[in-house]
Amino acid sequence: MTRIAEAWRRVPTVSAKVLLILMPGTMVMAALVLAVALHGRQRDLEAALREKMAAIADVNAATLSSTSWTFDLRSVGTLVQAIGGIRDVVCVEVSDERSGDRVSWPGAGCPPDAGAAVERRPIRIHDLQVGTVALYYSRDAVDEHLRRDAAAGTLLLLLMLAGTAAAALAALRLAVGRPLHRLIASIREAERDSADERPHRPVDWRAADELGRVIEAHNAMAARLWQEETALRKSEERLALAITATRSSVWDYNLGNGQYWWSKEFPALLGYGPDELAMTAETWASLLHPEERERVIAASRRRLRDQARDYAAVYRMRRRDGRWAWIEDRATARRGADGRALRLTGTMSDVTERVRAELDLARERNILQVTLDNTDQGILKVDGDGRVVMANRRAAELLNIPQELLVGNPLFAEVVALQQRRGEFGEFGDDPDLFLSYGGGQEGTGGPPDEPSGAIDQPFTFKRRRPDGRIVEVRTNPLPEGGFVRTLTDVTVEARSAEEIFTAMQELERAYAELKETQASLVQAEKMASLALLVAGVAHEINTPIGIAFGCATHLSGRTGVLSDAFEHGTMKRSDLAAYVATAGDSARLIEQNLTRAAELIQSFKRVAVDQTSQERRCFELLAYLEEVVTSLGPTLRKSRHRIAIACSPGIMMDSLPGALSQVVTNLVMNSLTHAFPSGSSGHMVIDVDEMPDGDVEIRFADDGIGIPPENLPKVFEPFFTTRRGSGGSGLGLHIVFNLVTQSLGGRISVDSVPGDGTTFTLRVPKTATPNAAAPDTAKPDTATPHTGVPRPPGRPDDRPPDPLETEPA
Structure with a gap:
């Protein structure tokens, strides 16, 4: 019912509502009349059809009874066909009860299964029933007459409904529509007149009916409202001029009914539109600064209890743009006979500039005194x-x-x-x-x-x-x-510092020389450790194919001895020889495959070993070389639960220093194994290679370890910086990587890391190394940083900190 009422209220016009009420009822009544008429017509047509069929049946039964009944099939068939030619007859059947013979028309399908009426008559001779004649007829003609009558009645009904609707709408428009239209137009004109401050024009309509009296009352009320609006507008203009002159807003709070009101200037003070703030005490409280809300509300409540009439407070309120405005609130209380406050009225002014000036002055004084004292x-x-x-x-x-x-x-x-x-x-x-x-x-x-x-x-x-x-x-x-x-x-320190500077510089030069010598020794130790790791990889990887080849040879030797004994004793069979040949073939194939694999590993390890102990420049295929380097690290990786994968497209040719690249990959892998994964955990490392359009190759080495703390990122490439000092860490692994990438390979390297989300080292090196990259051992690995004595990474001409765009710390 609620939905129906809501839909009824949404009907836009009175005419539509009248039609919604009138038309359904009229249509129902007309439909009932039409239905009753059609029902009577149907009964008359069916009775006429029934009488017709009964007469035909009586005539034919009498005809057959008047003849000598011999049930001549030909004469009976002719009679049946003649009866079948009558309209509405669908089936004729004549049967002989003595012989059991039957003649029907049209043959198959007679009598019909259903839907046809029947008239049966006995065939009698001398009051003795000798047969039966049955006429099956259809009501289709009756249905056709009914359809035509229904169509004609429906058309007549629609014409009557259209005429009724037109007459009703015409009467409604003359009696209700025209006066309502003028009243609505007058109300809309009154809105425009009020906005333009013009007097309202009365509705030009006079009638003695109810609408005439409504319009007359409307004209009187509109005239009275215009007088009141004029007086109110003048009062508001005076008040607005006064408020604008003081840059304030007026508010009023009725404590009896809780109604809160403020002038339109208050929302404007805070940057809101006139209707964007609901006039409630809760809205005012929600705009207060969180640090001052409790204090201001408590002070406002005290106004209700004390006997003072005037109040003043300064607090902050939130503006629409999120900033804070300082508001000076002045109020006056109107109290009852018992002294209780009944109403509060006051003004709110924006004093942000004044308060800020006072705060800035106090702050500057405080800053000045603090600055002078410190x-x-x-x-x-x-x-x-x-x-x-x-x-x-x-x-x-x-x-x-x-x-x-x-x-x-x-x-x-x-x-x-x-x-x-x-x-x-x-x-x-x-x-x-x-x-x-x-x-x-x-x-x-x-x-x-x-x-x-x-x-x-x-x-x-x-x-x-x-x-x-x-x-x-x-x-x-x-x-x-x-x-x-x-x-x-x-200036005592400055005067004495001159003589100390010379001594400090001498000490700095001596410390730098010792540091450089120590660094060179440690770099050589790192290279030898990498070569030792390679030798261990050679021993472990070669043992597997050679061991398989040795086992196959031993097995083949044993089968040969068995076959030889059988041959000497004359017990060798053809199946023994065939089994031996199959075993010999498999063993020979395995021995050849594993020895070939061993030879390939030896060649690969020789190339990596030569590359790591020399700095010769040559051409090599990047994917194959990375696989050789990772293979050399196989024993170290198998001792842990960590895995390493290579994602590199085949066919990337490098004309560079493979030894430097091998040392870089080895140090990065060892750095991840040492620092990235906690003891007992399993991790993954990925070497991802992309070929750049400008002729460079970008190599990303990533692990899913614990990451690097943000405070350590700027120092990862510094020499001797390590977090595993007590566990054998030298702090030179990544420093060597930095030197090899920036000097030997002529590229650049950066690191990106999020604690708990792994670390990624990004190398970008040219596929064709620069000419001066062929002799990196002759270049000075680093220079001293001024004022600290700590070596800085090479390739940086000054003592500025690493550029984040160069080495993207993580």
Whole structure:
């Protein structure tokens, strides 16, 4: 029912609603009348058809009874065919009860299975029934008459309905539609007139019916509303001018019914549209700053309990763009006889600029004082009257006087007198600033003859040594309004550092030479360790094919002895010889295959070994060479649960230094086995190769280990940096990789890692090495970083940190 009511409300016009009510009822009544008429017509037609068939049956039964009944098939058949020619007859059957013979028309299918009416008549001779005649007839003619009558009745019904609907709509339009149309047009014009501030025009319609009285009441109400709107508009204009002049908004809160109202200027203060904020106390509370919400709401609640009439508060509210605005809220309470607040009315103003200026000023003062107190220079300000108006802690320390004295704004002469009593001036004897005037107008009052005197308008600087040996640089800057600002700087360290720099440089050069010698030794040790790993791989890989070949030879030797004994004793059979030949063939094939495999492994290991012990440049196929290097690492990999895969397209030819590439891959694999996987875990390593359009090859070595912490990423290529110092790590593996890639192979390398998500080293090297890459041993592996003595990676001409675009740390 709810859906029907909702659909009824959505019908757009009254005419449509009238038709929805009128047409279904009219159609139902007309349909019932038509149905009753058709039912009567059907009964009449069926009765007429039945009477017709009964008469035909009686006539033919009488005809057959009047003849001498001999059941002549030919004469009976002729009669049956004549009866069958009558319209509506579908089957005629004549039967002889004495002989059991039967004549029917049209033959097959008579009598019909169903759907046909029948008229049966007995054939009698001398009151004795000798046979039966049956006429089966169809009601199709009746149905056809009914269909024609139904079509004609339906057409007549539709014409009647159309006429009824047209008459009803015409009456509805004249009686209801025209006055309603004028009323609606008047209401819409009233909206436009109100927006344009024009008086409303009444509806031009007069009638004594209900709609006439409604329109008359509407005209009277519209005239009254126009007068009230005019008065309200003038009042709002005055209020808006007052609010705009004060850059504020007005609000009102009725405590009795909880209604909250504010003027349209309040949403505008926060950047909202006039209708974007619901006028509720909850909306106001939701806009408060989280740090101030509890305080402001608690203060607002206190307004209801105390007896004060006026309130003021400043707090922050969130603007539409997410920023915070400072709002000054002023309110007045209207109270009842018992003193309880009944209503709060006030204004809210945006004071963000004023509050920010106050906060900035307070912040700047605080920053200035904190800066002065924490600066390494002593700062002292003296006004035109010679009084100390500002000083920091460092000034008190360098002047060797109590800070409490400077806080009390003493005369500068008193400060100098205190220093004189303590002997702070040494060979100077006095302070020059005591005898100089700054800002003009005051002449010197005398002093030592070698000291300058008179008005000074330029900075004045001198140094003096304190009794404790510290050297203080004093700089005096005159102020335009009179007085000066004095800065005191302890330059003792700078004075003593010159003699220490030479000694430090000598020590640095000696330490760098020792470091370079140690690095060279460790690099050679890394190369020998890699070669040892290769030798172990040779021994392990060769043992497998040779062992299989040896086993096959032993098995063949045993079968040969058995066959020889059978031959000598004359017991050898043809099947024994055939089995021996098959065994010999299989053994020979296995021996040949495994020895061939051993030879290939030996050639591969020889190439890798020669490459690792020399830096000769040659052409090689990258995929095959990487497989040879990984094969040489087979024993080390099989000792662990880790696996390595190669994803490289065949046919990539390199004209480069295979030894350097082998050393790089070996060090990367060993680095992952050592650092990437916890003990007892199983991991995967992948060597992925892509051929670049610019003639380079990009090799990505990735593992799914624990990754590298972010703080260690910038240092992974530095020499001697390792996280396994106590476990035998030298910290040179990745440094050697960096040198080989950037110098020997002429490429670049970067690392990317996420803790817990593995590490990826990306190498980009040219397929054809540069000419100077053929002799990397002659190049200096690294240079010292200035001021630290720590060697930096080669190929970087300055001491700047690694560029993230070059070495993408992870």
